[in-house]
Amino acid sequence: MSRTAEEIGRTELGPRPLPPLGEYRAATDLSYVDTVLDNGLRVVAVRQSTVPMVEVRLRVPFAGAEPRHAATAEVLSATLLTGTATRDRVGVDTELALVGGELGASVDPEVLSVGGNALADGLDTLLGVLADALTGAVHRDDEVAGERARLIERISIAGSQPSVIARKALQKHRYGDHPFTREMPEAEDVAQVGAEDVRALHRAAVLPRGSVLVLVGDVEPGTAVAAARAAFAGWTAEASAAVLPPLPELTPGDLLLVDRPGAVQSQFRLSAQSIVRTDPRYPALQLANLAFGGMFSSRLVENIREDKGYTYHARSYSEFTPDGATLLIDTDTASDVTGGALREIRAELARMVATPPDAAELETVREYAIGTLLIATSSQGGLASQIAALAMLGLGVEYLLGQPGRLKAVTVAEVAAAAAEFFAPGRFTGVIVGDAAKLGSLRELGGVTFP
Amino acid sequence: MTVPELHRYTLANGLRVVLAPDTTSPVVGVSVHYDVGFRSEPEGRTGFAHLFEHLMFQGSESLEKLAHFRHVQSSGGTFNGSTHPDYTDYFEVLPSAALERALFLEADRMRAPKITAENLKNQIDVVKEEIRLNVLNRPYGGFPWIMLPPVLYKTFPNAHNGYGGFEDLEQASVADCAAFFDTYYAPANAVLTVAGDFTAETARELVEKHFGDVPARPRPQRPSFAEPAPDGEVRADIADRLAPVPAVAVGYRIPDPVADLDGYLTFLVLAGVLADGDGSRLQQRMVHGEQLVTDVSAGCGMFGPFEARDPDTFIVTAMHSPDVPVDTVLGALDEELAKLAATAPTEEELAKVVARWAATLHKEHDRLVSRTLALGSFELLFGDPALVHALPGRISAVTPAAVSAAAATLRPDSRAVLTISPAGSAE
Numbered sequence: 001m002s003r004t005a006e007e008i009g010r011t012e013l014g015p016r017p018l019p020p021l022g023e024y025r026a027a028t029d030l031s032y033v034d035t036v037l038d039n040g041l042r043v044v045a046v047r048q049s050t051v052p053m054v055e056v057r058l059r060v061p062f063a064g065a066e067p068r069h070a071a072t073a074e075v076l077s078a079t080l081l082t083g084t085a086t087r088d089r090v091g092v093d094t095e096l097a098l099v100g101g102e103l104g105a106s107v108d109p110e111v112l113s114v115g116g117n118a119l120a121d122g123l124d125t126l127l128g129v130l131a132d133a134l135t136g137a138v139h140r141d142d143e144v145a146g147e148r149a150r151l152i153e154r155i156s157i158a159g160s161q162p163s164v165i166a167r168k169a170l171q172k173h174r175y176g177d178h179p180f181t182r183e184m185p186e187a188e189d190v191a192q193v194g195a196e197d198v199r200a201l202h203r204a205a206v207l208p209r210g211s212v213l214v215l216v217g218d219v220e221p222g223t224a225v226a227a228a229r230a231a232f233a234g235w236t237a238e239a240s241a242a243v244l245p246p247l248p249e250l251t252p253g254d255l256l257l258v259d260r261p262g263a264v265q266s267q268f269r270l271s272a273q274s275i276v277r278t279d280p281r282y283p284a285l286q287l288a289n290l291a292f293g294g295m296f297s298s299r300l301v302e303n304i305r306e307d308k309g310y311t312y313h314a315r316s317y318s319e320f321t322p323d324g325a326t327l328l329i330d331t332d333t334a335s336d337v338t339g340g341a342l343r344e345i346r347a348e349l350a351r352m353v354a355t356p357p358d359a360a361e362l363e364t365v366r367e368y369a370i371g372t373l374l375i376a377t378s379s380q381g382g383l384a385s386q387i388a389a390l391a392m393l394g395l396g397v398e399y400l401l402g403q404p405g406r407l408k409a410v411t412v413a414e415v416a417a418a419a420a421e422f423f424a425p426g427r428f429t430g431v432i433v434g435d436a437a438k439l440g441s442l443r444e445l446g447g448v449t450f451p
Numbered sequence: 452m453t454v455p456e457l458h459r460y461t462l463a464n465g466l467r468v469v470l471a472p473d474t475t476s477p478v479v480g481v482s483v484h485y486d487v488g489f490r491s492e493p494e495g496r497t498g499f500a501h502l503f504e505h506l507m508f509q510g511s512e513s514l515e516k517l518a519h520f521r522h523v524q525s526s527g528g529t530f531n532g533s534t535h536p537d538y539t540d541y542f543e544v545l546p547s548a549a550l551e552r553a554l555f556l557e558a559d560r561m562r563a564p565k566i567t568a569e570n571l572k573n574q575i576d577v578v579k580e581e582i583r584l585n586v587l588n589r590p591y592g593g594f595p596w597i598m599l600p601p602v603l604y605k606t607f608p609n610a611h612n613g614y615g616g617f618e619d620l621e622q623a624s625v626a627d628c629a630a631f632f633d634t635y636y637a638p639a640n641a642v643l644t645v646a647g648d649f650t651a652e653t654a655r656e657l658v659e660k661h662f663g664d665v666p667a668r669p670r671p672q673r674p675s676f677a678e679p680a681p682d683g684e685v686r687a688d689i690a691d692r693l694a695p696v697p698a699v700a701v702g703y704r705i706p707d708p709v710a711d712l713d714g715y716l717t718f719l720v721l722a723g724v725l726a727d728g729d730g731s732r733l734q735q736r737m738v739h740g741e742q743l744v745t746d747v748s749a750g751c752g753m754f755g756p757f758e759a760r761d762p763d764t765f766i767v768t769a770m771h772s773p774d775v776p777v778d779t780v781l782g783a784l785d786e787e788l789a790k791l792a793a794t795a796p797t798e799e800e801l802a803k804v805v806a807r808w809a810a811t812l813h814k815e816h817d818r819l820v821s822r823t824l825a826l827g828s829f830e831l832l833f834g835d836p837a838l839v840h841a842l843p844g845r846i847s848a849v850t851p852a853a854v855s856a857a858a859a860t861l862r863p864d865s866r867a868v869l870t871i872s873p874a875g876s877a878e
Contacts (some may be wrong), residue, residue, distance in 0.1 A: 100810030114529030371527015
């Protein structure tokens, strides 16, 4: 039985019609509490009972202007959960493990984040361990020394990843040496961090006022807030956690070619100034972005992946800080098609202005935006992360619940206006990281600065 | 938590169906698992199973190229596919209003995919970019899943690179695709899973309506991929010009997960005792105590547990400073295994692993996409989707003595050791 590909692709009945969509069922209303404790910590607790677990997300604004802040902050986050007066590193892990729990800390130029989860009946243990670390982490000399050494090795490993190299180049190109660019500290700076530096930063900067705690899971919101109030009663300070100062507006300009000799692929990282979520134009921009490169069935992906085969991965997305936002376009292409990819990216940007999404394209991206929001918020982990990200922008559950309504209200004219304003090719700047010796064709295209 | 509702049945054409209704959120997951992975691809065609997965998205009788993506996304859904050693899966997650659409899309490509020379060429290019992105242009690319199998295994199915060599990918023809589809993509060789917001009765009708007339074809005889464990320690080194520090992966053979699930689970618990969390044996000693390594991990399966039939692999990986010889790392591992073999782990050590596994499985089921895929892969590999919910109980039944006995089988004289050596770099 050996059929040809043509025979396989045909049946007697012929092509069949796509079934219509059935009836939509709205998500059940979320039951939640959003409150501020006496110590200034905002707590958002949401009931979501998919599985008998509870998710926790803590966000502490953690900006610092000191040149060595990033290095000290990284060591602080690495040793935050390694022991207090009453628990050592193994004690912390054992207590969490026995309630199926885990906690992890990380830091970036804006926030110190602690995230984790546990079986729902282990909520008190989870919060107890977390509160003890926030108020009583001792950052022992030997733990600081050990984590410092591991961090230096990890920085060297991360620094060899093309995506990390490209992000670093983009940040420098966009913002020079603004504290926002210090996403990964220099190994030399980490080597200088002492245990006393870490403890001093902890006392000065790990503060409840202005911070947010999100709890999502199989727990009553009122009960979860009460548990948080009891656990965090001892975490107090008058000062507020440090928020990143506003970023300068992006200046459009040529793409900077960053040479990476021997590279077999080039990383494109383009960026343009954008608008915050609360701007009335934002829902239209969100939909315009989906049409451009924010989903698989977008203009960019259908062109450079599905039509040209230049790339496996291409996307565009928004990045938010408390005071602003930018648009980013990322893709990675083989060296010999880098010129072709740049030509197509520019053409697709120009097309957003000349031929903005029409009514059919708008309906596609609108359904996608509403549907994927429903999917993302149908899990405890997804909902917790979404709420934590919104909370850092001063928003809450009501914003999330209002999102489908705002998306439904967007008109074709509004999307066209957003496309013309924000996707104009002249608004962008960025970097291409690749083997300059193989990328001579970019010279003919222009708009690229060679090293 | 209440025990979830599960329905299993088989259509006349042999398609196995799993239905798992759950109305918590108005979303549904649909997946199809085909019983063919990269272990089944022919010699000279490495990477073919994965390339073919890409082609299944390129259109079918009722769907033009790009239509699959557009229909899923314009219904508010997401999609993907992935190729594993022993199966290939395809899935959509969508608002429940789009359930029938998802079934239609999967049925259409199971019935009559459109395989053209143009799409084949385009997807060979896309797959080559995927390999450049994930393997060739990054440090530790393919570590350990591409690099360890040829050290631990001798036969082509188990040892070869599942992503494929460029020269093999470029040889792939439309005729190869047709033969592969006819052989392996028969309904009798597949499992359809539907999970989420629907009633079993409605789903049964819709499944029959769309999949009922997919013509039956014989289910291919699956060969045994069994081969003996290595007779000694086999070592290999790969020079990586992008890697800043050395890495090591140690591979051992473990019991057949299907024939001896409880034996297999014992190794899963052993992996937790060894390397899950700061309190685990290897983390305490190698990362924090003697500081021999930056990271260490242990686990079953190249991509995690329950992803493959026999033979499956127990893997320990570590990244270490160039100042620490690899034999020092291996010596510490062997000592810790010997200690466990001599003295069983404590009840508390096991209680930690058991609770963390229960939580891990809950978290997996929290996401509809992973819940759907787990039900499908357990039906396919184990013939029992309900095992997904029974696993925490089975894991908690593993005894300290069994873990100790498992540790004793991980011997230096029957294992593979793969090392990655930094080979200078242009950075």
